[in-house]
Amino acid sequence: MGEAVMTTRRQADGAIVVDVRGTLDAATVDALRQALVSTLHSDRPLTMIVDLTFVTFMDSMGVGALVAGYNAARETGTRFVLRNPSEFVHRQLRVTGLADMFGLPAAAPGPQTYTP
Template sequence: MTEEVTSLDADGDIITVALRGEIDVLTVEQVRLALGEAVARRPRQLVVDMADVAFIDSTGLGALVSGFQRARDQEIDFRLARPSHNVRQILMLSGLLEVVPVLP
């Protein structure tokens, strides 16, 4: 069994999905499910907190892109928050930061 890499917290009309550890082929399904659940709740804003993410691979990036697109289709404000320097570099190289706002 893989370690839990997501947690979901609702505060009014803002939902935060906190990710931790390594987001890769072994854990990406948890990310997809958490983002899907968050979008289904139709918050005004969805924040993906990445402060505790050590690594993200292409499958993790794909899950973020999919979550962003689903949120956008529902007119939900989707943001990434607090990625580490290394994770921010991966997000930048992927081009994701050109379309998804990042909170400090």
């Protein structure tokens, strides 16, 4: 089981950015899910960006936490954006069939922001 560090900040345009570092697995996903859902319900931003640049591992529970965030964003009318998923994270989302839902291309290009 790994460790993850999450920080939340607001950009000048009002978007909320959740920076995630480390691993998303059974030991860490509850904190991510809670951060995403509670921020969406309390702040109701127009856009939530989840920056995955420094996520080194993600299992099915990590995928589930992102789906929970995506669903909560839809409920609040917030655009949910994944930023800079690593090749590993991108592959996990492709394998689970969720890459399309998150607006990811068929192959992981260099660092970019993807919007559904």
